[in-house]
Amino acid sequence: MARLSQLTELKGVGPKLADQLEKLQIRNLADLFFHLPFRYEDRSRITAIGSVQPMRPAVIQGEVRGASVLFGKRRSLLVKVQDHTGTASLRFYHFNAAQKNQFRTGALVRCYGEPRRGASGLEFYHPEYQLVENGLDAQLEPCLTPVYPATDGISQQRLRLLHEQALEFLHKDQVDLIDLLPTSWLQQWRLPTLKDALLFLHNPPSDTNLQLLESSQHPAQKRLILEELLAHQLSLHKLRAQVQADAAPAIVASKQLQQALLAQLPFKPTNAQQRVTAEIEQDLQQPYPMLRLVQGDVGSGKTLVAALAACDVLEAGYQVALMAPTEILAEQHLNNLSGWFNPLGISTGWLAGKVKGKAREKALEDIHSGEAQLVVGTHALFQDDVRFSRLGLIIIDEQHRFGVHQRLSLREKGEQQGLQPHQLIMTATPIPRTLAMSAYADLDTSVIDELPPGRSPITTVAISDQRRGEVIERVNSACAPVEQGGEGAQAYWVCTLIEESEALQCQAAENTAQELREALPHLSIGLVHGRMKAAEKADVMAQFKAHELDLLVATTVIEVGVDVPNSSLMIIENPERLGLAQLHQLRGRVGRGAAKSHCVLLYKSPLSFTSKQRLQVMRDSQDGFYIAEQDLAIRGPGELLGTRQTGLQMLRVADLQRDGELLPQVREMAEQIWHQHPQAIEPLILRWLGDAERFASV
Known part of the structure; x- marks a missing residue:
């Protein structure tokens, strides 16, 4: 069997066309076979002009009744065509004299296009056409006409000719295209062979059910899907x-450290937290690396589950590294974990971009010597000069925020004496089941599907920014001290991204903070945005947590991890600029205490159809998994998966x-x-x- 793989062996393909095909990821014959049509046109039958429907492509044939050049806003050539059922017009905005002269009265013309209602009735704009010479009936297309994904410089006609040549080799079995699915499967599911599926999809017979093809339900499509x-x-x-x-340390612990940690907590783990912890412990006992993804909605208590997993590994004499995507989130983890572990005699280390000079040298030395048993950090943990003593467990929070190579590089740092560390990956961004089954098939998955008791539901409303004054008054009544008739609560005011520019975003946050300080002079108002130094941000967050601030104006840097139970009101400006997952994360900053909480989506009119859908979903539900499914339906998988x-x-x-x-x-x-x-x-x-x-x- 000849194996013809080079595109340049096809007629008409030289180096220039090969370069253009490269843009379509077509490098050889196999790529051409799998470059499939995204839709089809039915040019296999002539439709009577009287039966043509607006916006439904059709082939028509009729006599030319006149051709004239019209001078309106744009010069155009208008050709009247008539059959025994009616009249239609062909309109060309780009034409020359020779083309006009083709359309002599009485000539028979056949054209294909999408008719629209125009000034002269039904009009075909720039249709594909041919003159039917001497009254002889020109050949109609025997199959549905494929329409391929294209790029500049390559016409549909050129692509069709290339596919015809390539498929001829396939038809004659002159290419080495092996069917890789077992024959028994094809029989069981009534699916065609690979060769038959490809030949069919590039040239479906004219009687093929077009609706079946358009919905990708045809057996030939199912075979490839x-x-x-x-x-x-x-x-x-x-x-x-x-x-x-690879081998990993098999962790079998006495549970003493776990019990000591739980004894000092003012609450008990939920049933869901206990179940997920047991699944992790089972993984840690194996002599190969754990790969587990823990999904938990906002506020479900993933940090405690991570801490309980860390207990067993620390007790066995290994180090644990926890990495978070932002310094705010990493510092919050550091505060929580050091508060839990330091009283138990476990030393915590800290490494982030802001740790410089002597402090950095000391941190690196402690990590390398094993003095730092539990290390919390940001991307800084990836850097070349970071060396661990005995890293047994890596915990990665919000892993979709990291590039894939970063997770691997941290894993490689943990390799000691032929052993690899275990990996625990956490996310508060619920992943729809369909994505989890495909995108995360390499990971075991646990779900914390229960919120701790005492969490209050969040009421969500969408309000036009024309009622901004009312919203500011609502902030006033929520944040004013109880003795002044207020609720004594705290609130967030979030300014969202403007034109993808961090500088403009920060400017908007500064302007909003100034506006609110003028409108609410008796409230203490803080500001956090992405251009502030990490120490400044941390200082403002600490003030807010200590209730030295009533209102925090922020950019979306507070999306994950910030935990202030007294905050019960969230205002999100221009929520239409954000995806559902991000809106859900932001809303999760409130409702963390017992007080009734509210989220106000302060949108700018008019809203697009998609934005209305998103805001409706936010009003309807607080279930992160439902919201994630809706996000998938609205945005598709590409955006949800991240890097x-x-x-x-x-x-x-x-x-x-x-x-x-x-x-x-x-x-x-x-x-x-x-x-x-x-x-x-x-x-x-x-x-x-x-x-x-x-x-x-x-």
Whole structure:
């Protein structure tokens, strides 16, 4: 069998066209086969002009009844075409004299386009057309016409001709395209072979159900969707197998440190916290690295679960590192953990970008010697000069905020005497089930699905910024001291991103703080934004926590981790600029105490349809998982996944939202391939991910 893989072996493909095709990720014949149409046009039948519907593409054929150049706002050529059922117009804004002369009265013309209502009735704007010479009936298309993803400089016609040539090689079995799915599966699920599926999708017969194709429900599409999802699943299986091929310290502890920690707390862990802690302990006892993702909604108590996991590892004589994406969140973890562990004789270390000079040298020395048993930090923990003594557990908070290579580099720092550290990953951003099953298939997942008792529900309202004065008055009544008729509570006023510019965002926050100080002179008002030094931010947050400030004006830097139980009112300006997950995170800064809490979404009119959807979801629910599912429906998976899962953003035919119901089947398929057909694993991953595998495998 000949293996023809170079595009330049196709007629008409030289170096220049090959470079242009590279922009479409088409580098060889196989890429061309898998460069599939995103829609189809039906040019296989002529529609009577009288039956043409506006905005529904159609082929029409009729006699030219006149062609004239019109001079309005723009010069245009208008051609009247008539058949026995009616009349339509063809309108061209770009034309020349030779083109006008083609449309002589009585000539027979066939055209394809999307008719719209215009000044002269139904009009086809710049349709594709051909003159039917001497009354001979020109050949209609035998198949539905494919429309391919294109780029500048490559027309649909050129792409169709290239595909025709490539498919000829496939048709004649002159290319080496192996069917990697077991034949028994194809029979069981009534799916076509890979060759038949590709030949069909590039040239569906004219009688194919177009609706089935448009909804990606045709068996030929299902065949490719299943295979692509399977390739992604296998790449994550491979990652998991690579990590778990390493050895890790098997942690079996006496639980004395855990019991001492729990004894000093003024509350008991919830049932959900106890269940997740038990799952983590089971993982830590294995002689290979734990890979566990803990999901918990805002305020569900993930920090305590992380601390209880740390107890066992510390008791066994290993170090624990906890890493958070921002200094505010990292410092909050440091305060909580040192408050719990220092009285138990466990020393905590701290490393962040602001730790400089002698303090940094001392921190590095303590980490290297093992003097710092529990190390809390930010991205600074990744730096080359950070060396651990015996790192047994890495805890990563809000891991989607980190680049994939960063999580790996921290893991490599923990390698000692052939042992790798365990990994515990936490997120307060609930991940929809369909994404968790695909994007995080390399991780075991635990969910803390219960909030601690005493948390108050949050009432959420959306108010136009035209009623800004009323909102400021509401802040006044919430924050004024009880003796002055207020509620004695604290509030946040969040200013959201403006035009993706941090400088403008900080300016907006400063202006808002000044406006509120003038409107509410008797309240103590603080300001936190991204351009302040870390020490300044920490100082303002400490003042707010100590109730030295009544109102905190902030940018979205307070999105995660800030815990002030007395704050019961949250104002979010321009919430339409944020995604649902971020809005949910911000809202979670209130409702952390017993007082009734409120969130005001202060939007700017008019709202887009998507923004109205988002705000409605926020009003309807406080369930992070429901909100995440809605976010997936509104935004799609690409934006939700962040930097980690770049490979999944490159899905060619599958759609995680549309095809989510297939994922349980895909997981079973992956298990079977892994154990029964291991020779197919690498070819499947290479076919669908290629270079992208490196994104999916870290």
